[in-house]
Amino acid sequence: MKLIKKNLRLAVVVVCCLLASLIIYGAFSLGLSGNRWFSSSVNTALRKVKSDVLPGRIYDRNGIPLSGNDTQGNRLYHQDELTRRSLVHAVGMKDGTVKNGIETFMSYLLYAYDASYLSRLSSAFSGRMRSGYDLRLSLTHGLSRYIAEQFPQGKSGAVVVLNYRTGEILSLNSFPNFDPYAAQGVLSDPRKPFINNATQWRSAPGSTFKVITMAAALQHMPDALSKTFTCEGDYQVGDVVITDAGHVSHGELSLEKALVVSCNITFAKLALELGDEKLRQTAQAFGLDDHLLFSDLVVENSSYPAKNRIAKEVAWTGPGQSALGMTPLHMALVAAAIANDGVMMEPKLLLQAVDANREGKAQISPVIYKTPLTVAQSDILAKAMRQTVVSGTGRNAAVSGLTIAGKTGSAQIDGQELTNAWFIGFIEDKTLPYALCVVINDAGEGSRQAAPLAGKIFSYINSMR
Numbered sequence: 001m002k003l004i005k006k007n008l009r010l011a012v013v014v015v016c017c018l019l020a021s022l023i024i025y026g027a028f029s030l031g032l033s034g035n036r037w038f039s040s041s042v043n044t045a046l047r048k049v050k051s052d053v054l055p056g057r058i059y060d061r062n063g064i065p066l067s068g069n070d071t072q073g074n075r076l077y078h079q080d081e082l083t084r085r086s087l088v089h090a091v092g093m094k095d096g097t098v099k100n101g102i103e104t105f106m107s108y109l110l111y112a113y114d115a116s117y118l119s120r121l122s123s124a125f126s127g128r129m130r131s132g133y134d135l136r137l138s139l140t141h142g143l144s145r146y147i148a149e150q151f152p153q154g155k156s157g158a159v160v161v162l163n164y165r166t167g168e169i170l171s172l173n174s175f176p177n178f179d180p181y182a183a184q185g186v187l188s189d190p191r192k193p194f195i196n197n198a199t200q201w202r203s204a205p206g207s208t209f210k211v212i213t214m215a216a217a218l219q220h221m222p223d224a225l226s227k228t229f230t231c232e233g234d235y236q237v238g239d240v241v242i243t244d245a246g247h248v249s250h251g252e253l254s255l256e257k258a259l260v261v262s263c264n265i266t267f268a269k270l271a272l273e274l275g276d277e278k279l280r281q282t283a284q285a286f287g288l289d290d291h292l293l294f295s296d297l298v299v300e301n302s303s304y305p306a307k308n309r310i311a312k313e314v315a316w317t318g319p320g321q322s323a324l325g326m327t328p329l330h331m332a333l334v335a336a337a338i339a340n341d342g343v344m345m346e347p348k349l350l351l352q353a354v355d356a357n358r359e360g361k362a363q364i365s366p367v368i369y370k371t372p373l374t375v376a377q378s379d380i381l382a383k384a385m386r387q388t389v390v391s392g393t394g395r396n397a398a399v400s401g402l403t404i405a406g407k408t409g410s411a412q413i414d415g416q417e418l419t420n421a422w423f424i425g426f427i428e429d430k431t432l433p434y435a436l437c438v439v440i441n442d443a444g445e446g447s448r449q450a451a452p453l454a455g456k457i458f459s460y461i462n463s464m465r
Helices: 002-038 044-052 081-091 117-126 141-150 206-220 255-261 264-274 276-285 311-317 328-339 375-391 450-464
Strands: 065-069 075-077 134-137 157-163 169-175 229-231 234-237 240-243 251-253 350-354 360-363 368-370 404-411 420-427 434-440
Touching (some): 065 081, 081 169, 141 157, 141 169, 206 264, 206 276, 206 328, 206 375, 229 255, 255 264, 264 276, 328 420, 375 404
Antiparallel strands (some): 229 251, 404 420
16 A cells, blocks of 8 residues: 555656656747747638737837838838838738738737737727837838849849847848739749848858857867968869869968968868867857747758768858858858857847837847957957958958958859859948848859948948947
8 A cells, every 4th residue: 555655655756757748848939939929821810810909000110110000000011112022021011921020920919919818808899900009110211222222133042130249130131022012923923022131041051160069169179269271272072073163273371361262271170170069069059959949030950961971961061161051141150250259149129119108018028149259269250251351352341441351252153153152241340230142143253243342331321230
């Protein structure tokens, strides 16, 4: 009998622990994924709320209306077409044509789903529709419009600009874009303009990834900065020959110089010397293979290639090729972490939510996402990226009067005639703490296509203050 009682007590303890674990897991999952579950198209509660509530308005950081309602309850957007196009992916559409835009992802706020029972009852008796929360975003409509104006016509890609101190996103441009007032046929367009390429499209980032490879060298090779590398113009690994643009031979060079001139051979050798596991560890410290469950937006997870790879695959990872998959937003976060003393902030879109009485519901507060680098390591990388813009492949991103640090990339993609042009970088100025990522697909070299556009954007940002 004593044994039975003891076993029963043990069983009760085990069951209680399991229940507690489920409750904790449920609360944790709700905190991380609540927005995703609530905004799902299969949420019948949301459909019911939408019929009873006038959604809140959406403003940019300066109070410029981006989305509102007419007297019949139809959704209205900014009066300027190019502005509407430039913001359609970030703001989204009420009908969900653009998935995971603010209109759908923050519908729990726009439709005031947390309204009290008394508020709902009062609305029902009065016959008036309740109003949702108005949202003020971190976006700047003028910058978003300027980027849309400057981006090469007919090309796909993305541009992300964010504050590397706070994580606030100033622009989240995706191309091709479309006018939300003329969205018929968008879902059947083979170019898929309804996809937000800044957050939902992944690709090998080309030589912009070299900053992560260099970070791995700083973390795992004590003599990384004193080592001398040799580039002879080509480097054979198995049945693959790795070359640099134009089959240039860089001769002997340091790690910093290799980044400045973007030497593929040096970074391929570096990847092999480090080994796949150490390079993977550093990449994962920057957020690759992580579940990017941010509070304000949905971002496709970035991925590092599978384990147990052969030498040629590891070698190609060093210069940013192989099976790497990263979004433009994530590469902007990589640049931001280097600029911010090694600290990567969580990206933010929501500055404030207020109800019909102008009382605050939510206020942004910066959140640290990861710390992939020490201050010393970030300083070394920033110095090399600064020199890249002064005398290396990033010269076309230079802006008079500003100190710019950056890295170009030209990602080779199967089936494309030209490479995808990449540029990541930031302004080294406490009063202008901004980082960006520019991607122009099937456009050619990052130094000739993405870097000049980045320079224009930096110049425009400078004119905003």
